[in-house]
Amino acid sequence: MSGRCVVETLAEFGFWATPNTSGIILNSGELAFIYSGSEEVFVFHLKDRTLTGILQCPTSVNDLVLSEDEQYLFIACRSAVYCIKLSHELLRLSSIEPSSSVELKITSDHLVISEEGVLCLLTFGSVLVTLSRRDTSWLLLVNKTGELPGLFEMLNSYSIPAASDGTDKRKPVMHCVQLSNSSSLSESHLEPTLFKLLFGIDSALIRSPVILCGLPDGRLCSFSLRLPGIRVVHSLEEPVVFIGASVVMETEPSPHARCLVAVGEHGRVVIIKTCKGATEENSRQVSFTEGCVSGKVMSACVDKNCLFLSIDSDLLSISLAEKSSEKNGQELTEERARKIYHSLPNPISLNVCRIIALTKPSIKSADVVELHSLSDKGQFQSITFPQARVAGELSTQQQKQAxxxxxxxxxxxxxxxxxxxxxxxxxxxxxxxxxxxxxxxxxxxxxxxxxxxxxxxxxxxxxxxxxxxxxxxxxxxxxxxxxxxxxxxxxxxxxxxxxxxxxxxxxxxxxxxxxxxxxxxxxxxxxxxxxxxxxxxxxxxxxxxxxxxxxxxxxxxxxxxxxxxxxxxxxxxxxxxxxxxxxDWLHTLQLTSSISEKCVTTHTRSNSSLDSAQLFLRSKGKHKVVKAENKLFSACIKISLDLLKHTLVSKNSSKETPPSLCVALLDWLLSEPHRGVRGHLYESTTNTAVQHAQASNGQLVKLVAKEVNIGVEKETLAVVEVQVESLSLAAVCGLHHAILDRMQVFECVVLAQNVEPLIELRTEAGLLIDYQVFSTKSRIKLRPKRQM
Structure with missing residues (x-):
């Protein structure tokens, strides 16, 4: 087996376990009795790995204990103490349903002590000791089998003043020791010298068993079953969670030494031994080895060599055996006499966490130790590991593996x-x-x-x-x-x-x-x-x-x-x-200085011949080129004067007022951004209502704006007339379309005034308007359309 621990889950009970309410006890290594603070006690068969039965108690269970002969199980409930005979009850359970668990109800027939609030039980021979809390004291009762079958009679009672207010989170623990009278190794028989030094010569002479009691206030008390009085052996200054006695096996051939071990909730450990060569006359030859482990102790147990501690994050083992020394007994005795309190050996981690309750270790096979435990999630587990690991004796091969x-x-x-x-x-x-x-x-x-x-x-x-x-x-x-x-x-x-x-x-x-x-x-x-x-x-x-x-x-x-x-x-x-x-065409106009119409006509005619040649070359001779006619095309658009005053004047209110609305209209058409685009660089240098420009096709165009009066339904209406003139039909149509598109910004004002703008077109030849041919010498009135 390797040096690592092996954890195997034997059963899952599905409850949350706590250190104060949960526990496990074993019956000769065959049966495990598990309780969690509820009314149920689970009986688990270790060899068959099955749940044999469930003991249903009247009230919540505080503690369990087996008699010395392991024939009886005593159950401390909140209301009373009950007892069942294992051989009889378990035989009856197995006969009812061998293949499944059976529930056994604990009734008044199993009652042995009518004592409420018993927190801890201890058996010694035919004696049953109970410990319970009364308002300001701890009440310890010694009971013995009475004359009536199944009932116990009280022999003695002891009262221990309580140092707390009764809100202790941990329950007390008890352990019984007696004077050794044979060479047999037992955890209940203490070395005579240590027994006499700790509990007095009187207890040793009458061979009275001594009960050790660990209280939540940290006191470690002792009292003799045959002598009156209670003594405080030691104080851990924190709740005592475990008391045990160990038969310490040493490597050197010498008489067996024994020790007492007490463990506190917050990690304090006290190991009480006698120094080698100690005599009964010198009480200072008792060795108190104290130390502290890091973490809250949930549970503890002890065997012949080691102390096992379960903290919230690990399972630790502390060796109780002393290393052999070259000093003789007298030198070692003198050295320990000078220093009674010794340091605690370094704990060894077993890498198992969240253990709430532990049972006494057992030797499963050669050099293999087995522990049974209960996790905080209600898992009943088996933990096995090599004995050399807890003793700190790894072989060379194991050290290499480490x-x-x-x-x-x-x-x-x-x-x-x-x-x-x-x-x-x-x-x-x-x-x-x-x-x-x-x-x-x-x-x-x-x-x-x-x-x-x-x-x-x-x-x-x-x-x-x-x-x-x-x-x-x-x-x-x-x-x-x-x-x-x-x-x-x-x-x-x-x-x-x-x-x-x-x-x-x-x-x-x-x-x-x-x-x-x-x-x-x-x-x-x-x-x-x-x-x-x-x-x-x-x-x-x-x-x-x-x-x-x-x-x-x-x-x-x-x-x-x-x-x-x-x-x-x-x-x-x-x-x-x-x-x-x-x-559009207005964006592409390149304004030029004022020139005469003759120059415009001459420039346009020279370009028209070039246009014809280019058109013929582009068509690759497929289309006939008609000789261009040097006729002047014009388009005229009339807009209400009042409408322009309400629009252009408000738009240019922050600017210097132009000389006339005609100049303002031309400036607005040529300079104002339209559809997100601003046209070719334009600067109004002269206040003129006549603009000459070159279109994108190279033809010259003329834009003229003037005020005229027209008759509308027997009334005279003042309008501004914008006239576009060019020898290029495409330029006139394109500019006409661009101006109409810009006029859409006036639509809301037009509708409000209920005035319809007039658009008049005069041509001397076929005129393409909105890409449709209209008859020659026609006079047409159109309403602008919104371009989608």
Missing amino acids: GHSVKDLLSAIGDVCERASNLKTSIKSKNQILQHLNQVANISFLLLNNTEGTEQSIRCFATAKWTQLLQTDCLHLTCILENGSPYVMEQGWTLNITIYPLSDSSQEHNTSTNYSFLISNLNPGQKFEVTLPLTTANDILFPITISCVLVFPLKTLGDEKQLASLLKVQNSIISLPLNTLAV
């Missing part, structure tokens, strides 16, 4: 430290992922729960600007993402911008261009700016729609396996649409 065990333990500690470090790193990583994910969730909820009609706290706006690249005019869009939320857009977010140009009838499928830009830690209030190309000169596919979307792939949070275990998702993407931008 060395390997230490190495294995250190290696295991290193592995645990490494796993703990990895776990700490994993927890930190998961916390970072959750913090990052929390920011992502907050931003998502903020954008998804945005109320319709209100601006998003995270939005895009842009500015269109013409630049020259490789002698080619290009229109670029500077897109700015503004974080107006209280959350940080950490690394992992991507801004996707998709450009949808106006579909061309010559193209079979709509084309779009997508751009992706990574965002890195955009704090609240900060802006993220990107620039991308929109189109080149002479490309007339306007308006252009720009879709802005925030994208967050969850895989950017961390390791994919860790993320999958944390979120139970893989390859998931969060897509949050932002506001949509639009670039």
